[in-house]
Structures are given as structure tokens and as C-alpha cells.
Amino acid sequence: MRPALTLGVLGLTPAATLDFLQRLEANTPAALERDHIRVLADINPKLADPDAANAGFLLAEAAGALAGAGADVLAIIDDAAHAHTELIERASGLAVVDMIDAAADAARMADARRVGVLAPRGAIRLYREYIAAHAMGMVSLEGERAQAFAAALQALRDGDLGRERRAEMRAFAEELIAGGAEVLIAGAVELPLVLDSAGLHVPLITPAEELARRCVAVCMGLEPAPSPTL
Amino acid sequence: MRPALTLGVLGLTPAATLDFLQRLEANTPAALERDHIRVLADINPKLADPDAANAGFLLAEAAGALAGAGADVLAIIDDAAHAHTELIERASGLAVVDMIDAAADAARMADARRVGVLAPRGAIRLYREYIAAHAMGMVSLEGERAQAFAAALQALRDGDLGRERRAEMRAFAEELIAGGAEVLIAGAVELPLVLDSAGLHVPLITPAEELARRCVAVCMGLEPAPSPTL
Numbered sequence: 001m002r003p004a005l006t007l008g009v010l011g012l013t014p015a016a017t018l019d020f021l022q023r024l025e026a027n028t029p030a031a032l033e034r035d036h037i038r039v040l041a042d043i044n045p046k047l048a049d050p051d052a053a054n055a056g057f058l059l060a061e062a063a064g065a066l067a068g069a070g071a072d073v074l075a076i077i078d079d080a081a082h083a084h085t086e087l088i089e090r091a092s093g094l095a096v097v098d099m100i101d102a103a104a105d106a107a108r109m110a111d112a113r114r115v116g117v118l119a120p121r122g123a124i125r126l127y128r129e130y131i132a133a134h135a136m137g138m139v140s141l142e143g144e145r146a147q148a149f150a151a152a153l154q155a156l157r158d159g160d161l162g163r164e165r166r167a168e169m170r171a172f173a174e175e176l177i178a179g180g181a182e183v184l185i186a187g188a189v190e191l192p193l194v195l196d197s198a199g200l201h202v203p204l205i206t207p208a209e210e211l212a213r214r215c216v217a218v219c220m221g222l223e224p225a226p227s228p229t230l
Numbered sequence: 231m232r233p234a235l236t237l238g239v240l241g242l243t244p245a246a247t248l249d250f251l252q253r254l255e256a257n258t259p260a261a262l263e264r265d266h267i268r269v270l271a272d273i274n275p276k277l278a279d280p281d282a283a284n285a286g287f288l289l290a291e292a293a294g295a296l297a298g299a300g301a302d303v304l305a306i307i308d309d310a311a312h313a314h315t316e317l318i319e320r321a322s323g324l325a326v327v328d329m330i331d332a333a334a335d336a337a338r339m340a341d342a343r344r345v346g347v348l349a350p351r352g353a354i355r356l357y358r359e360y361i362a363a364h365a366m367g368m369v370s371l372e373g374e375r376a377q378a379f380a381a382a383l384q385a386l387r388d389g390d391l392g393r394e395r396r397a398e399m400r401a402f403a404e405e406l407i408a409g410g411a412e413v414l415i416a417g418a419v420e421l422p423l424v425l426d427s428a429g430l431h432v433p434l435i436t437p438a439e440e441l442a443r444r445c446v447a448v449c450m451g452l453e454p455a456p457s458p459t460l
Contacts, residue, residue: 014255014266018248021273025244036244039273042299043251045266069272069295 005219008071008094009041010062012048012078013157016189016208017041020077023212028220037219040071047081048157056084060091067092073225075099075215079187079207080122089228097218097226102210104130107183110203114139116181118172118195120150123187139179141172148172156190169195177202235449238301238324239271240292242278242308243387246419246438247271250307253442258450267449270301277311278387286314290321297322303455305329305445309417309437310352319458327448327456332440334360337413340433344369346411348402348425350380353417369411371402386420399425407432 007024011017021039030036042062049055059081063074074094076082085096104127107115116139117127124140131138141149152168173184173195185205186192197204217223237254241247251269260266272292279285289311293304304324306312315326334357337345346369347357354370361368371379382398403414403425415435416422427434447453 014251014258014269018251018255021244021248021251025248028244036273036275038276039244039271040299041269041271041273043266043269043271046268065299069270069299 004037004221005072005225006038006040006070007097007215007219008063008066008074009039010047010059010066010074010076010078010081010088011041011043012081013045013189014043015193017043017077019189019192020075020208020212023209024215027209027212027216029216037216038070040066040069042066048078055081056087059084060088063088063092063094067094073097073215073218075211077189077208077211079126079189080120082126083122086229093228095226095228097211097215099207099211100126100130102214103127103185103187103205103207104134104136106205106210107131107136107185108134110183110205112136112182114180114182116140116173116176116179116184116202117187118149118169118176118184118191119187120153121146127185127187139176139181141175145172145175153188153190156188156194161194166194170199173200173204234267234451235302235455236268236270236300237327237445237449238293238296238299238304239269240277240289240296240304240306240308240311240318241271241273242311243275243419244273245423247273247307249419249422250305250438250442253439254445257439257442257446259446267446268300270296270299272296278308285311286317289314290318293318293322293324297324303327303445303448305441307419307438307441309356309419310350312356313352316459323458325456325458327441327445329437329441330356330360332444333357333415333417333435333437334364334366336435336440337361337366337415338364340413340435342366342411342413344410344412346370346403346406346409346414346432347417348379348399348406348414348421349417350383351376357415357417369406369409371405375402375405383418383420386418386424391424396424400429403430403434 028036047058074096082100114137115131128138149172183203192206218225258266304326312330344367345361358368379402413433422436448455
């Protein structure tokens with residue numbers, strides 16, 4: 001077995017980062033606490049707008065600091081922030097364990113031909129590219145419905161996890177299923193807080209869960225580590 | 231209001247560190263995700279034996295790396311590791327927001343004259359010193375009972391959180407109350423996982439909770455930051 005790698009974690013919101021760290025721990029096949037992998041996490045709400053003009057540079061800078069502190073590979077706990085993966089890898093020298101790829105791969109493993117994705121606009125672009133690369137089609141919200149979803153997501157980020165928000169997100173999911181989606185990807189880290197698979201008639205993929213599994217496999221040497229863009 | 235400080239976190243076990251990070255988030259008076267404080271956490275199970283010969287140097291090295299990555303003050307999520315506070319502060323230049331002091335202070339605020347402490351031997355020494363400094367007396371397990379507690383704690387650390395473990399910890403707590411303790415300090419980060427105040431007839435102080443409150447106050451500029459030993 002290869003020596004364990006230290007996982008760097010770029011967290012943009014505390015709630016989503018804690019959710020990911022719990023999934024990471026739950027997926028670690030370690031009988032003893034001391035066998036768990038080492039995690040260096042930067043939970044930085046100031047990075048929370050991945051569409052901001054300088055977001056890529058801020059993320060790259062934070063990734064570089066994690067590399068300096070001892071991280072070997074990197075997880076980014078935000079779908080849309082993966083748009084900056086290449087810049088982050090070049091600047092930090094760390095390979096990103098890719099959440100978008102992990103989710104698209106899970107959809108392929110579920111034998112889906114059409115994948116529904118609930119995600120903000122920046123992440124939709126990424127998912128379209130990765131899903132096409134896995135030879136599947138994609139269903140997403142368009143026009144006014146995409147705008148309504150963006151507004152609902154912002155409310156979630158501002159802490160509104162109430163019942164109406166749940167009903168609204170459920171309705172968006174049903175729309176994609178009606179549009180032909182055979183699996184759904186919850187493509188924003190806040191979505192699993194209000195949307196679960198109970199009552200949906202298709203599998204629901206949680207990218208943070210797929211990412212956690214892949215990070216455990218990579219850091220424990222059960223899967224080869226990805227190579228960074230240089 | 232002063233600018234927000236970045237909190238460095240030295241976590242020795244994943245479970246206790248996640249518990250602390252949740253308490254930190256729950257105690258943050260932030261309406262919006264982006265108003266939360268920035269946290270740089272090193273969750274490193276390899277540091278999990280604070281009594282090891284080189285533990286202080288390893289902790290100091292990890293603290294230095296967090297300072298390099300941008301931490302302004304430091305929290306250590308382990309009672310016994312506070313024995314190395316001075317070395318950690320000198321090496322990293324970071325002031326430690328002191329968990330032992332936060333817990334002793336909470337006991338004083340509860341008007342206790344005698345404080346019961348359930349903790350491993352290294353931490354007992356620290357609590358004795360801090361509690362004396364706050365002009366209170368201390369009740370702790372002695373001899374064979376202290377050894378039995380140490381064995382139970384090791385089982386907890388190895389993941390045994392079962393019903394028998396709970397009953398055993400409850401019995402240790404009742405012993406200290408019978409010995410005159412007017413408040414109890416759960417002086418090992420794993421204890422809150424199996425011991426709660428329901429049914430105890432004295433207040434139960436959880437050092438991680440007191441530490442989380444103090445860290446939020448310091449990082450948000452509501453309380454002055456401590457000065458490191460130089």
C-alpha cells in the first residue's frame with residue numbers, strides 16, 4: 001500500500017465543508033482514529049462567490065498555501081469553482097480530485113443516457129462538458145426557470161432551509177425528470193441540505209459524496225492520484 | 231469592530247475536530263454564510279498521542295504551517311495537548327485560545343467551589359493548575375479508578391461508543407459528584423460523544439463548547455485576542 005496522502009480542502013461555505021468532512025470520515029475504512037487520513041482545510045467564506053472576477057486567483061492562492069502547509073492533493077467543495085481547476089493546479093502544483101468528474105462518473109455507472117443537473121449557471125457549463133465526455137445527454141433548467149433556481153439557491157446560501165424552499169427544489173427536480181432525466185445530479189453543495197432522494201423516481205447523485213469516496217480512495221492509495229495540469 | 235481574524239485549528243482526531251467546527255458554526259452570530267469566520271484546520275490523526283516524546287515539536291511544526299497559511303490565532307482540539315502551549319506559541323508566533331482556561335472560567339461562572347474533572351492524566355495536571363488559579367478546589371479519579379478511566383477513554387478513541395461505554399462514563403461522573411463536585415468538566419474531547427448532562431445533578435461543562443464561544447468572540451473582535459508567549 002502506498003503511503004497515505006494529505007488531503008487539502010478548499011471550503012467556500014462552512015455548512016457545505018462540514019458536510020463534506022463528515023462524508024469523508026464516514027467513507028474512511030479506518031478502525032482506529034489514528035488511521036484516518038490527514039486533512040488540511042481552508043474554510044473561507046470570503047471565497048464564496050466563484051463567479052467573481054478574481055475568484056480563480058483567490059482560490060489558487062489559498063490552494064498554494066495548503067500545499068505549503070503539507071497538502072498532497074486538493075478537493076474543492078464547490079461545483080462552480082471547478083471552472084478554475086487548471087489555474088489552481090498550475091499555481092499550487094496540487095492535483096484536484098475532481099468533484100464534477102466524480103459525479104458524472106457516478107451517473108455513467110448508473111447506466112443513465114440522460115442526466116438531469118440542478119446547478120448554478122457556471123456549474124451547468126462544466127457539467128455539460130463532462131457529461132458529453134462520458135457520452136451522455138443532459139437535461140437542465142432553461143430561461144426563466146434557471147433564473148428562479150438561481151434565486152432559490154441564493155436564498156439557501158443565505159440560510160433559508162425552510163419547508164417552502166424544500167417544495168420549490170423538489171419541483172425543479174420533478175421538472176428535469178419530466179424532461180427525460182434518468183438520474184439527477186444535485187450540482188450545488190447546498191442542495192443536499194434540502195433535497196433528498198425519498199419520493200424521487202430516479203437516483204439522486206450527491207457530488208460531495210462521490211468526491212468524498214474518491215478522496216478516501218486516492219489518499220489511502222487504493223486509487224492512483226490524479227496528475228495536476230503543469 | 232476590528233477586522234475578523236482567521237482561526238487556525240489543530241485537530242488531533244476527526245470526530246472531535248468536526249464536533250468543534252460544528253460548535254464554532256453554531257455559535258457564530260452570522261446571518262449570511264459569507265459572514266462566517268475563516269478557519270484553517272489541520273486534522274491530523276498522527277498527532278493524536280499528545281503524551282508522545284516528540285508531540286510538542288510535531289504540534290509546534292503544524293501550528294507554524296497554519297501560521298504560514300494565514301492563521302492569526304490558534305485553537306487546539308485536545309485537552310492534554312495544551313501542555314505544549316508555550317512551545318507551540320513560541321514556535322509559531324500564534325496565540326492559543328486556551329480550552330483549559332475557557333472550561334475553568336465556565337466553572338467559576340457557575341459559582342462552583344469544587345470542580346470535578348474527568349480527563350486523562352496529562353490533562354488532569356493542567357486542570358489542577360488552572361482551577362487552583364481560579365481559586366477553586368478539584369475532585370478527580372485516583373489510583374485504580376484513574377487507570378480504569380484511561381482504559382475506557384482509549385476504547386472510546388478506538389471507536390467504541392456503545393451502551394456499556396456510556397454506563398461506565400456515567401458511573402465515573404457520579405463518583406466525582408459523590409466526592410463533592412458541584413460542576414463537572416468533560417476534560418477529553420471524546421467524552422461529549424457518550425456523556426451528556428441529562429440525569430446528572432450538576433452542570434456539565436464541555437470544554438469544546440466553551441472554546442468555540444471564545445474563538446468566535448476573539449475572531450469577530452468582540453473580545454481581545456490573547457497574546458502569545460514570545
